[in-house]
Amino acid sequence: MFAKRDQVGPRRVRRRLKAAASIVVALAAGTFLACQRGMETAKQVLDASRGDEGARDTGAGVQDADAVDAARDAAAAGPTDASMVLADAKTDALVKRAAPHDAAVDTREHRKGMPVPDNLLE
Amino acid sequence: MGKRVLFVVKELEGAEPLGALYVAGCLMAAGHECRFVGTRGNDVLAAVRQYRPDVVAFGATTGLHRYYLGLAARIKEVLPSCLTYMGGAHATYFPDVIHTPGIDVICRGEGEDASVELLDALDRGDDHTKIRDLWVKHEGVVYRNPARELRRDLDAIPFPPRELLYEYDDALRMRPLKSFTTNRGCPFPCSYCFNPSMVEHYGSSWKKVRIRSPENVVAEIVHVRAKGPLQVIGFRESIFVYSAKWLREFGELYRREVALPYYCHLRADMMTEEMVDLLAWSGCHTVNVGIETANEKLANEVLDRRIKMDRLADGIRMLKRAGIVVFADNILGIPGGTLEDDFATLQLNIDLDVDYAAATLCTPYPGTGIAKYAIENGYFKGDFELIDDSYYTESVIEFPDPSTKRQTENLHKFFAVTAAIPQLFPLVKQLIKLPPNDYYYSMFRAWYLICHMTDVMPRRPNILPLKESLLSIFGVYKGVDPNWHSPPRPEWLPTVDVPAPSPSPGAAGTPIRLGRKKPSEVTDVRET
Structure with a gap:
């Protein structure tokens, strides 16, 4: 019904063309991500070279993931009145997805996740 | 109440x-x-x-x-x-x-x-x-x-209430591809799969596959289609079909009531001409088959697949001849294997002309036979904390040297695109010697996206999800996950007494002990 014997050969040709196109896309994406990483590294080097206490207080340049988690957990542990209000304001998220957040580059997720939501490799 | x-x-x-x-x-x-x-x-x-x-x-x-x-x-x-x-x-x-x-x-x-x-x-x-x-x-x-x-009677279980997902996010209702299952259980003991642990829990009754009636499966699909758009069906059980009789009954109903292209998982060595014809006739568009490795010894002695490679190859050729799209699973970096074995696996995918050659890096999940084998034979130190939530990033297996590890991980990123363009193979053998980088990851993702959306699971393009998928190749994501919190310390994860090195490879070591000392909050453990 949907399997087409006569399409095996043409599909192979189309597959090669599409794979070649994906290489072109990957070259562009790889360059973009390499630039992003370069900018992140440069920012860290700049912060480190400034050596000002302010940068350290705000956590800039922290490399240890556990330290970041610990800071985040500590911040979340004792909810202030303001944060409770904020949490209550978010409760609509229960039945409807929250409003989309701003898009951002996530180089870690890029190496872990898959580009298709219904991905078959999960 | x-x-x-x-x-x-x-x-x-x-x-x-x-x-x-x-x-x-x-x-x-x-x-x-x-x-x-x-x-x-x-x-x-x-x-x-x-x-x-x-x-x-x-x-x-x-x-x-x-x-x-x-x-x-x-x-x-x-x-x-x-x-x-x-x-x-x-x-x-x-x-x-x-x-x-x-x-x-x-x-x-x-x-x-x-x-x-x-x-x-x-x-x-x-x-x-x-x-x-x-x-x-x-x-x-x-x-x-x-x-x-x-x-035993799966038909008696209520249909999954998908409306709970749609209440949370209506975009889930609008998705063109929805998943179903037709059976539970698996008779095969593959060491990298969760099924043997189910046999350990339930006994041999797990191996006796329980199958839903064709009427029940088709009724669920019709029920789901009435609530939202549906273009492709994904059957997600370990093995979609065991008997031609069931497939014929299913096909007659499915063609009449649904008539949409479907995707399913199969063991290619179980295929017969009759079964393949029935699959194509019933609406099968894509099958996912496990090649895993070209090395028959690794396939049977390490992965415990109980498979004959010539039967597997014949099955894939039959599927291809019938015009069915073949999505093949492969495992790289198998304990006891070599980089040459992985190259041979890639060559087998090329020779069989698979439509998408998916690959994962071998991951020794706790409780699996492959973890036991890897620990006993010195390929894994038993530190399960190293296992990430993604098995296509890095391998936790011990390789003979860092260069082999790097080449295996890089080959994983090039695997599918090289199977699609075999002329790249000599170049890829050189490129994988370089350090991992964003180009390799992007290539892995870009080809997966394009092939998945156009060949493996073809669907009418929906602009918004397509845009988000394309942006994700560039590492751009919308909507952060704010729910990550460090696991409690001490985290209770499997630990292992690694046996002393054995003079003869493959010889059994001392028994593996899993678990840590009881944390203070647990005072007693009782069997009931």
């Missing part, structure tokens, strides 16, 4: 969480209230504060379990009265996860009946510590209960 259950699913945007949905369907039939929430762009703690569930449930795979353990601990701080309940592969493989602070109950195996008994007991205020399939932590004591009889 019924209890309130909140199911938390990381990456709800992925394939439908059918296991959790089946459980929710049974709970709702028993009078309990269920809701689902995702994590990306959603504050789960806020949802818990507002909904105030009696039970928060998660289904976790190993690697992802760390995310849920951290979240469960925070949920217990926000709402101490709620009970946290973990199911899924990780709890089944490694039930000792119950000792982690913040987890109250774990479910091993299928969760429908055990969950209903648990919620009913909580609702009545009865003792909930003696329920089969569950390990329960209560007042400092861990109660370990035996397995229950498997349900």
Whole structure:
């Protein structure tokens, strides 16, 4: 019904063309991500070279993931009145997805996740 | 009156969480209230504060379990009265996860009946510590209960209540591809799969496959199609079909009532001409078959596949001749294998002209035969904490040298695109010697996206999801996940006494011990 014997050969040709196109896309994406990483590294080097206490207080340049988690957990542990209000304001998220957040580059997720939501490799 | 259950699913945007949905369907039939929430762009703690569930449930795979353990601990701080309940592969493989602070109950195996008994007991205020399939932590004591009889009549289980997903996010209703299952169980003992741990839990009855009637499967698809758009069906069980008789009955109904292209998983060595013709006739567009490795010795002695490679190759050729798209699974970096074996696997995919040559890096999940083999033979130190929630990033297997590890990991990124353009193979052998980089990862993702959307699961393009998918190749994501919290310390994860090196490779070492000392909050462990 949907399997087409006569399409095996043409599909192979189309597959090669599409794979070649994906290489072109990957070259562009790889360059973009390499630039992003370069900018992140440069920012860290700049912060480190400034050596000002302010940068350290705000956590800039922290490399240890556990330290970041610990800071985040500590911040979340004792909810202030303001944060409770904020949490209550978010409760609509229960039945409807929250409003989309701003898009951002996530180089870690890029190496872990898959580009298709219904991905078959999960 | 019924209890309130909140199911938390990381990456709800992925394939439908059918296991959790089946459980929710049974709970709702028993009078309990269920809701689902995702994590990306959603504050789960806020949802818990507002909904105030009696039970928060998660289904976790190993690697992802760390995310849920951290979240469960925070949920217990926000709402101490709620009970946290973990199911899924990780709890089944490694039930000792119950000792982690913040987890109250774990479910091993299928969760429908055990969950209903648990919620009913909580609702009545009865003792909930003696329920089969569950390990329960209560007042400092861990109660370990035996397995229950498997349900044989799958048709009697309510359809998964997908409307719970749509209530959370209507975009899930609009997705063109929806998942279903036709059977449960698997007779094969493959060492990299979760099925042997189910056999350990349920006994040999797990190997006797339980199959839904064609009428029941088609009725569910028709029911789902009435609620939202549907262009492609994904059948997600380990092996879609075992008998030509079932497939013929299914096909007649499916062609009449549904008539949409479908995707399914098969063992290619089980294929006959009759079966392949029936698949194509019934509407099968794409099959996922496991090649795993070209090395028959590795396939049978390490992966325990019990397969003949010539039969497997014949099966794939038959599928290709019938015009069915073949999506092949492969495993790279298998303990005991070499880089040459991985090259041979890639060459086999090229020779068989598979449409998409998917590859994963061998991951020794706790409780699997491959983990036992890798530890006993010195390929893995037993540090399961190293296992990530993604098996296509880096390998945790010990390689002879760092260069081989790097080449294997890089080959993984090039695998599919090289199978599509075999002329690249000599160049790829050189490129994989370079350090891993964003180009390689981008290539892996770009080809997967394009092939998946146009060949493997063809569907009419929907501009918004397509744009988001394309942007993700560039590492651009919309909607952060604010629910990551460090798992409680000390984290209860499998640890292993690694046996002393054996003079003869493959010789059995000392028994493997899993688990850590009891944390202070657990004072006793009781078998019931």
